[in-house]
Amino acid sequence: xxxxxxxxxxxxxxxxxxxxxxxxxxxxxxxxxxxxxxxxxxxxxxxxxxxxxxxxxxxxxxxxxxxxxxxxxxxxxxxxxxxxxxxxxxxxxxxxxxxxxxxxxxxxxxxxxxxxxxxxxxxxxxxxxxxxxxxxxxxxxxxxxxxxxxxxxxxxxxxxxxxxxxxxxxx
Amino acid sequence: xxxxxxxxxxxxxxxxxxxxxxxxxxxxxxxxxxxxxxxxxxxxxxxxxxxxxxxxxxxxxxxxxxxxxxxxxxxxxxxxxxxxxxxxxxxxxxxxxxxxxxxxxxxxxxxxxxxxxxxxxxxxxxxxxxxxxxxxxxxxxxxxxxxxxxxxxxxxxxxxxxxxxxxxxxxxxxxxxxxxxxxxxxxxxxxxxxxxxxxxxxxxxxxxxxxxxxxxxxxxxxxxxxxxxxxxxxxxxxxxxxxxxxxxxxxxxxxxxxxxxxxxxxxxxxxxxxxxxxxxxxxxxxxxxxxxxxxxxxxxxxxxxxxxxxxxxxxxxxxxxxxxxxxxxxxxxxxxxxxxxxxxxxxxxxxxxxxxxxxxxxxxxxxxxxxxxxxxxxxxxxxxxxxxxxxxxxxxxxxxxxxxxxxxxxxxxxxxxxxxxxxxxxxxxxxxxxxxxxxxxxxxxxxxxxxxxxxxxxxxxxxxxxxxxxxxxxxxxxxxxxxxxxxxxxxxxxxxxxxxxxxxxxxxxxxxxxxxxxxxxxxxxxxxxxxxxxxxxxxxxxxxxxxxxxxxxxxxxxxxxxxxxxxxxxxxxxxxxxxxxxxxxxxxxxxxxxxxxxxxxxxxxxxxxxxxxxxxxxxxxxxxxxxxxxxxxxxxxxxxxxxxxxxxxxxxxxxxxxxxxxxxxxxxxxxxxxxxxxxxxxxxxxxxxxxxxxxxxxxxxxxxxxxxxxxxxxxxxxxxxxxxxxxxxxxxxxxxxxxxxxxxxxxxxxxxxxxxxxxxxxxxxxxxxxxxxxxxxxxxxxxxxxxxxxxxxxx
Numbered sequence: 001x002x003x004x005x006x007x008x009x010x011x012x013x014x015x016x017x018x019x020x021x022x023x024x025x026x027x028x029x030x031x032x033x034x035x036x037x038x039x040x041x042x043x044x045x046x047x048x049x050x051x052x053x054x055x056x057x058x059x060x061x062x063x064x065x066x067x068x069x070x071x072x073x074x075x076x077x078x079x080x081x082x083x084x085x086x087x088x089x090x091x092x093x094x095x096x097x098x099x100x101x102x103x104x105x106x107x108x109x110x111x112x113x114x115x116x117x118x119x120x121x122x123x124x125x126x127x128x129x130x131x132x133x134x135x136x137x138x139x140x141x142x143x144x145x146x147x148x149x150x151x152x153x154x155x156x157x158x159x160x161x162x163x164x165x166x167x168x169x170x171x
Numbered sequence: 172x173x174x175x176x177x178x179x180x181x182x183x184x185x186x187x188x189x190x191x192x193x194x195x196x197x198x199x200x201x202x203x204x205x206x207x208x209x210x211x212x213x214x215x216x217x218x219x220x221x222x223x224x225x226x227x228x229x230x231x232x233x234x235x236x237x238x239x240x241x242x243x244x245x246x247x248x249x250x251x252x253x254x255x256x257x258x259x260x261x262x263x264x265x266x267x268x269x270x271x272x273x274x275x276x277x278x279x280x281x282x283x284x285x286x287x288x289x290x291x292x293x294x295x296x297x298x299x300x301x302x303x304x305x306x307x308x309x310x311x312x313x314x315x316x317x318x319x320x321x322x323x324x325x326x327x328x329x330x331x332x333x334x335x336x337x338x339x340x341x342x343x344x345x346x347x348x349x350x351x352x353x354x355x356x357x358x359x360x361x362x363x364x365x366x367x368x369x370x371x372x373x374x375x376x377x378x379x380x381x382x383x384x385x386x387x388x389x390x391x392x393x394x395x396x397x398x399x400x401x402x403x404x405x406x407x408x409x410x411x412x413x414x415x416x417x418x419x420x421x422x423x424x425x426x427x428x429x430x431x432x433x434x435x436x437x438x439x440x441x442x443x444x445x446x447x448x449x450x451x452x453x454x455x456x457x458x459x460x461x462x463x464x465x466x467x468x469x470x471x472x473x474x475x476x477x478x479x480x481x482x483x484x485x486x487x488x489x490x491x492x493x494x495x496x497x498x499x500x501x502x503x504x505x506x507x508x509x510x511x512x513x514x515x516x517x518x519x520x521x522x523x524x525x526x527x528x529x530x531x532x533x534x535x536x537x538x539x540x541x542x543x544x545x546x547x548x549x550x551x552x553x554x555x556x557x558x559x560x561x562x563x564x565x566x567x568x569x570x571x572x573x574x575x576x577x578x579x580x581x582x583x584x585x586x587x588x589x590x591x592x593x594x595x596x597x598x599x600x601x602x603x604x605x606x607x608x609x610x611x612x613x614x615x616x617x618x619x620x621x622x623x624x625x626x627x628x629x630x631x632x633x634x635x636x637x638x639x640x641x642x643x644x645x646x647x648x649x650x651x652x653x654x655x656x657x658x659x660x661x662x663x664x665x666x667x668x669x670x671x672x673x674x675x676x677x678x679x680x681x682x683x684x685x686x687x688x689x690x691x692x693x694x695x696x697x698x699x700x701x702x703x704x705x706x707x708x709x710x711x712x713x714x715x716x717x718x719x720x721x722x723x724x725x726x727x728x729x730x731x732x733x734x735x736x737x738x739x740x741x742x743x744x745x746x747x748x749x750x751x752x753x754x755x756x757x758x759x760x761x762x763x764x765x766x767x768x769x770x771x772x773x774x775x776x777x778x779x780x781x782x783x784x785x786x787x788x789x790x791x792x793x794x795x796x797x798x799x800x801x802x803x804x805x806x807x808x809x810x811x812x813x814x815x816x817x818x819x820x821x822x823x824x825x826x827x828x829x830x831x832x833x834x835x836x837x838x839x840x841x842x843x844x845x846x847x848x849x850x851x852x853x854x855x856x857x858x859x860x861x862x863x864x865x866x867x868x869x870x871x872x873x874x875x876x877x878x879x880x881x882x883x884x885x886x887x888x889x890x891x892x893x894x895x896x897x898x899x900x901x902x903x904x905x906x907x908x909x910x911x912x913x914x915x916x917x918x919x920x921x922x923x924x925x926x927x928x929x930x931x932x933x934x935x936x937x938x939x940x941x942x943x944x945x946x947x948x949x950x951x952x953x954x955x956x957x958x959x960x961x962x963x964x965x966x
Contacts, residue, residue, distance in 0.1 A: 105735050106726045107719055113384075116363065116436055124363075124436040126384045129720040132713050136720035139383035141436060154383020155442050155722050157413050157455065159406075159477075160376065160484070161527070164713050166705055166753065166897040 086117045088144070096123075099147025110135065121145060126154075132164065214250025217303075219293040226256040227294025229310045232467060233403040233475035245395035245479065249402065250298045257310065259294040265309040269320070271357040275365040276316065278309040281372050282386075301371040304401040308370035308389060311407040315466055319415060320359065322558045323565070327353075331622075331630060332562070337581045338668040345621035346658075346668050348570035350426035351580050358425040359418065361385045363437050366414060370401045376482060378406055380413035382442055383722075387411065394481065403476035405463040412462030416443055416455055419565045420572030427575045441572035441600055444527065446721035447900025449874045450768045450926065451606040453513075453527040457534030458564060464488055465557045470539050483518045486528065488535040496520045507536045508649035508682060509608050510767025510877045510927060514888070523888055525876045525898070533608070537648040538564075544644055545623065549631035559622065559630055566618040571606050578660060581668075588660030591946040595811075598774065602872050604661075604949045607768050607926045609652040613943075616641050617656045620673070642679035651675065651683040652927050654941030661946040663807045674941040685929035686762045691769065693958050694757040694883050702960050705753035705902060707742035714899050715751060723899075724869035730854040732909055739909060745965035746917075749909030751867070753902035756960060757885065758923055760878040768926030769884070771873040771958060773866035773903045777805055777815040777950045778920055778957075782834045784821055790920070790957040798824075798831030810950040820864045820905075823916035832918055836860045852910050863911045866919075870904040878925075907964070915964040922955035931955065 083093055101109055111128035118124060121144040129136045139154040215221075217228045230252055235243050237252040260267060264286040269275035279286045280301045287302060296302035326332045331344060334353070338346035350358055367386045372378075374390030378400045381388070387410050392398035400406045418425075420441050428437045444452020463472045470489035478485035487494050490501040494517045499505050507515070513530045516522040538560055546556035570578045570589055574596040578588035590596040590604070600606070623629050623636040645651045654677075658669035665671070693701055705711070715737070718724045729751070733739075739749025746752050760766045778785055779802070786792070786799025793799040802815075809815060822838045824831050833841070839859040842848040853862035879887040889895045903921075924931045931954045934944045944954050 104726050106715070106729065108716055115384075118435045122435075129716075131716045131720050136717075136722075137381050137384050138720070138722045139436075139438075141438060149726065151438050152722050152725050153438050153440055153442075154381065155446065156379050156381045156383075158377055158379040159410070159528070161446060164717055164899070166710055166714065166899065166902070167707075 086114050086123065086144075087121075096142075096144060096147055100125075100142055100149075101147075103147045104149050115139070117144075122150065134158070214248045214298065215253040217250065217253050217295045217297060219291065219295045222256045222293050222295035224292040225258060225261045225294075227259040227296070227306050227310070228253040228256050229259075229307045230298075230402055230404065231257075232469075233405055233473070235474035235478060236469070241474070243475075245392075245398050248298075249397075253298060256295070259306055259310060260313075261292055263288050263290055263292060265305055267309075267313060267316075269316070269360055269365075270324075270354045272360045272362075272365055275360050276309070276312060276368070277365060278305045278312070278368045278370055280305060281369045282388075299397065304389070304399055305370040307404070308368050308387075308401045308407055311404040311466075312366075312368060312387075312411050315408055315411050315415070315462065318466065318558070319561065322561065323359070324354075326562060334580055338579065338666070339581075343668075345618075345625065346579050346581075346666070348423065348566050348573070348578055348618075350423050350569075353422055353426060356426040356429035358422040358429070360425075361418065361437070362425055362428060362433070371399065378410050378476075380410050380417070382413075382417045382440070385414075387414065392476065392482065395479075398476065400476045403473055405467070405469075405472045405474075406476045408463040408466050409459045409472060412459035412465075413455065415462065416458050416568060419568040422565075422569040423573040423575055423577070439574055441574060441597075442722075443568070443572070443606060445601070445723055445900060446717070447723075447874065447898045448525040448527050448530070448876055449605070449900060450530070450608050453530035454534050454606065454608065454611055455531070456528045457531030457538070460486055460488055460531065460535040461538045461560075461564075464535070464539055464542070465561055468553045468557065484528070485518075486532060486535070487517055488532070488539045490536060492517070494518065501540065503647050503682075506540070506647045506649075506682075507533050508647065509533050509652075510649065510765045513767055513876045521891070523890065525888065525901075530876060533648060533650075534611070537644070537650065540648075541619075541644055544640065545631070545636065548633065548635045548640060549623070550633045550635075551631075563615055563618045563622060566622075567611060567615045571610065571614055572600070574600065576662075579666065582660075582662075582666055586664050586666070587662040587946070588666065589662075589946070591661075591949070599946060599949065601869075602772060602774055604946060604954075608650060609768075609926045609932060612645055612650040613653040613657055616645060616653075617658060620656060638673070639676060639679060642675050646679055646681055646683050649683045649927075651680045652685060652932075653943070654933055655939065655943070657943050659939070659942070661943060663945060663947065672939050672942050684764045684927055686764055686766060686925070686927055688924075688928050688930040688956055690760065690762040691766060691878075691923050691925055691928070691956055692759045692761055693960075694759045696759075699757055699883060699885070701757055702962070703755040703757065704744050704746055704962075705755070705897075706740050706744065706746065706750050708737050708740040711737050711740050711751050711753070714753065714904075718867075718870050718899060718904075724867055728868045728870070730906055730908075732852075732854060733906055739907075743965070746905075746907060746962050747965050748907055748911050748913070750907050752905050752907065753897075753899070754873075754905060754960070755897065755902050756873055756921065756923075756958060757883050758875075758878070758958065759883045760880060763880045764927075765877050765879055766925045766927065767877045769875040769878055769923070770925065771903065771921050771923045772955070773819050773871040773873075773905070773919065773921050774868075775816055775818050776922060776952075777810045777812075777817075778819075778952070779817045779834055780815050782814050782817070782836050784832055784834065784920070788952050788957060790959050792918075792959060793821075793832040796829065798833055805948070805951040807945065807947045810947050816950065818861050818865055819921055820866070820917055820919040822863060823918070834860065835862050835864070838863065848910065852908075854906060854908050863908045863915075864917055864919075865906055867904040867906055870899070870902075872900075873903045874900045911964050913964055913966050916961060917964065918959055918961045921958045921960060922952070923958045924955050 080090055108130045109127050110130040113126040116124040123142050123144050125142055126139050136156045138152050140152045141150040231254050234249055234252055265278040266274045267276045277286055294306050332347050334347050334349045334351045336343040353359055364385050369388045372388035372390045374388050375393045377390045379388050389401040420443055424440055443455040460472050471487050473485040490499045490505055514523045516529050542556045542560050546553045573589055576587035576590045576592050576596050582588055591599045619641050623631040642651055655672035655674045658672055659665035737751055756771045783800035784793055785802035786795050787801050821832045824833045836859050839862045850856045853859055854865055855861055875884045878884050885895050932943050934942055
């Protein structure tokens, strides 16, 4: 190989290597996020289970027993399997969810995540709450049978708090 | 606004080094050596093949610092800033264990996404991949963990801190607040679950720590696609700093939980600050900023993630930073002092807004200055000095957050030292005697003295640190707001190891001002109203939603009589039956100095006896003829008697011959006999003492950052257009029974205090001059000014 060809070779190696590397690293942060079906695996020590809160229509449907597991249907047997860790069936979970929302009507509950089954049928849950500003999360101890919140704790500490500003009254 | 970089913060050698590496790679085929990343115009390749198993590459500092270019474009190729490979983990996921907890840290892409599995354990990924963000986050959290827990273990193993020794013994270095066997008792972690960090969190313009779920979220800059918060290690240090603040604050609570109910959820926890502005929350931010300095010894935070328009919120931690306004200097006169700089925004010098991140800068600046002071006087490195400062923070938080109220494992029986007692601890911690700048500074100074100034085995190797040094620097920050170090605690009985207190040298107080309590008054000028009522339904709905979501109040804080849609709220600016109202009490600073941390409290307190309001308190109202009674002295044993400890609001009642001011319990008894009202008609059927009107628990404190001299808060805080915006923390909230008749007159006996107040903390009657009030005294009038407000129930 003459000198000219040698330089060409090295440049080609670099370009090909770069292309391979670029290909390997082609997954970018903007690629779509694919949720793993079993969030429990995030924390094997603590069983977690998440479900979206049904819309008003869905709640109504659950209330009237028209389609009790409508919002859970897509979760399938895996969800059912996970619920066993909390000593619950899908029907019981639906009932719990409806009670939790109904009994704690002042909270704008967006999502319920089961975290831990405590003695005496008390569940630790994480509640995603929606306000007009942003989402917040609190934890709560909830009676599994009644859906009544016994205690809440936790706070979300944002870098930029979005506390609502209150305007002066007219009078 | 772009910050100018100090010469010493620029990484001058980096571009040359990268250029050199790039040139070498062009001509030497060994650039594909697995141990060396290929560097060129496109930056370091950072492929899997370029790193060894267990290793990867990260951004070792934020890109602004790595590049040495304060104006670094958001489009700059960050691959050019990657350094040599560094150890990441030998696990196949980004997880690690801690003493006492398996998987105490897991880093994932985002919520509900499983940790990615990397079978070959080579952590080389392109700098714009989500995997890279996770690796970067893992590396930097790990870095803080190693330093923090390493130092803690070192202190314990070298007997610099000895929780298992009775502090009265001569070989006890000092009375520590750290619990015995803290690692074995999982007090070093959140015992319920490990921390999960969402490194590529789908959250715009923000990052957060959530103490309930125990997660971190690092979002993205919506204005610049490539900018992610997890690219900036200082953001990671700050947010993980919040995690450590939470852990330190709850070390004693976690140890107690382990000893008593280890198998149930850990719920009896403290959080430093509420969501709205308060000093505890401000200090939480200042401490979190300091954790960035703790790791990199650089007194500026978040240049890359927050430093460019339009976010422009990076924060300095030292007075010589070019972001600061002129006149701010790292000397005696130019420090960022309390309370003058509480509302100072380094990015917007004309702003007066109450922002806890800005108010926290007083603490971060003090801690950095202290670190440098210790390093200089004790002849140690800044890194070692910052480790001592973190030890002091740990001691301070562990004591102040203690809901068991002991403060030390050898304080037994019915002896309590902090937060009154376990029954009242949460209320005292969050509202009655909360963590203020004064309380933090005093407790911190106590440990600073114990750790550095001790004669025999203090950690200042030169022995050149004394109480004058402590007091002088605190004073430069306006924080020498205490007269004594309070070694004897705030309990009824002093501990065996500290029967008295060490007083400060008053000559050291040059800048810190202690203002007389009675100079905080209710506004009396005719151009201002004494109170302002907020009762608009939309406002109240969104505010209650926020208070619930921020865990300030619970559903049980509100009565079932109050409709879910707050339908009685009519927005007429008056208090009507069935409403939830926010009340702003217009207090006035009659002194010639700034008052900081002004709080007006509407929680229950001991202002009655035999269910009748005391007539012999400083407000002298009501008189005996108006229904008052002469109360006997408040003591450590009677302060919480149910006939004394009463809600603040009382109701006027005309018995036909005179008008009297009745407790609500008495008013209920009269109404039951006269109008047939029943317990079920009360706001709480089980408590007739709050039958008609009550302050909402958890939202009963009005918190104001500061009030200027001879001004009220509205004048102090208004913007250039003369406008004032309120947040929920600036108001106290009340719930009114729909059954309370129109025309009823209500009097609420509130208490007011402020942080740089002399008699709000110092007990002039103590046998130790300069000593603080005992916690039980905060149930009465002594540390407060009484502020009576009255209003008529309107239609």
